[in-house]
Amino acid sequence: MAKAKEEFGEVSSLEDELSCPICLCLYRNPVSLSCGHSFCKECIQRALGVQQQSKASYSCPMCKIQLGPILELQKNFQLCSIVETFLATTSKGEEGKSYPEERKEMVPCDFCLDQPQPAVKTCLTCGWSLCQAHLNKHNAKDSQKDHVLVEAGAGHSVEERKCQEHGRLLECFCKDEREYICMLCSFEGSHKGHSIITLKEAHDKELGVLSYTMKQMQENKSAIANALEELQKSENQLKTNTKTVTSQLVKMFEEIRAEINQKEQQILSDIQYIEKKQLSAITKLKKKMEQKRDEATQHLQSLQKMREQPDDFLFLKEFKLAQDRIENQNFKVGKMEIFVVKLDPARIKRCRSLMCEYMSQLDLLMREVPI
Structure with a gap:
């Protein structure tokens, strides 16, 4: 206990x-x-x-x-x-x-007058639904012991359990037509000569088929449940893989962008440095050229005045001094090699070719994924 x-x-x-x-x-x-x-x-x-x-x-x-x-x-x-x-x-x-939506509707007892009690059985022979108390009285009569009793509410109505041709209870089963029939149907009418068995025999036979069907359905249900679990695993794995691949690609493209931006800044900075350096050299050279230009202008003005000197002695003396000053100065124009920034078309073509090849490699990453 x-x-x-x-x-x-x-x-x-x-x-x-x-x-x-x-x-x-x-x-x-x-x-x-x-x-x-x-x-x-x-x-x-x-x-x-x-x-x-x-x-x-x-x-x-x-x-x-x-x-x-x-x-x-x-x-x-x-x-x-x-x-x-x-x-x-x-x-x-x-x-x-039972759950709230699965509870069967209460079938009232046909013999209770004041407060009908729930019926527990329905007598198909009498056509009455009986509570437990009236069922005991019903079964106590010898003449009613052989009546067919079913659960109350089962089969919807008594008329469904009666033969429409003879009005008798459907107590037999025609194996040839697979139909419920009464005893008279087995002796006369369209079922005469057919293979007839009782409802009990048909129940026992179909119960075996039911057990086999339930077994098959249980196996099918288990197989479907396993398939659903596998699909759920596949879904979870797909989400995980997608998240991982997305993270990897985002990181890779961020690195590519960072390297390209760094290389861009470096090249542009080098070009600006070269420009600044050459501009500084040009500025210095321009100052020297301007100084030589001013000195040459002064000498020209001095020589111009000498042409007007009437005194031969003074002219020769002044001209000799002017020549010495001119010879001691360098009025030659120096050439400066300017580095002009320009891009080699062949190298540009090569860079673009490498970029196309790199983009093709990125496309191959997606070709590996079935769409």
Whole structure:
């Protein structure tokens, strides 16, 4: 007895762990938020809908962490599988744990007058739905012991379980036509001479087919779940790889731009240095030329005055002194080699060719990625 209580407590504790914090029922289509908490997909959508209507920012109902303006509800395949396994291995799972939207409508007892009680069975022979008390009275009569009883509400209506041709209960199954028939249909009418079995035999036979079908569907479901997990892994891997490659390319292009900018600054700086150096030399040379020009002008003016000297002795004396001064000075014009900055067309063509080759190598990076 103590062991049974202990096992029941463990099952109850596990059930609590596998229950949605919002509806307090076992998870249905569980999804996870970015904070790690899980909920039924429909429950969390309703909760987030209320937050949206109140114009509040999205937040987890459990930890109140802000979720951001864009939500991504990831299906929790592992939790979904655990819940299904739990339902399949517990009595509650075998009986089918009901949820608010899955509860069957209450069928009232046809014999309760003042306060109708929920019917537990429907007698197909009598056509009445019976509560437990009236069912006991019904079964107590010997004449009604062979009546066919079904769960209340099962099969929608009694008329669906009766033969439209003879008005009798559908108690047999035609294997040839795969139709429900009554006893009279097997002796007369379109089913005469067909292979006829009872509904019980048809049930037992189809139950085996059902078990095989369930097994196949379980395998299909497991295969789909595995495929979804693989797709999720592929999606995560793709995002990770894309992020890594993007980071690598951004870094590479930043390095290329930095090197190009540095080389541009260096070349332009060298050109400006050469220009400045040559301009300084030209300025110095211009000053010397201007000084020589002024001195030559003075000598010309002095010689011009000598031409007007009437005294021969003084003319010869002054001219001799002027000649000595002129010979002691250098009036030759010096040539300066100017370095004109220009680009070699062949080198420009070569640089452009290398740039095109480099761009082609960058294009090859993307060709390796399937589009």
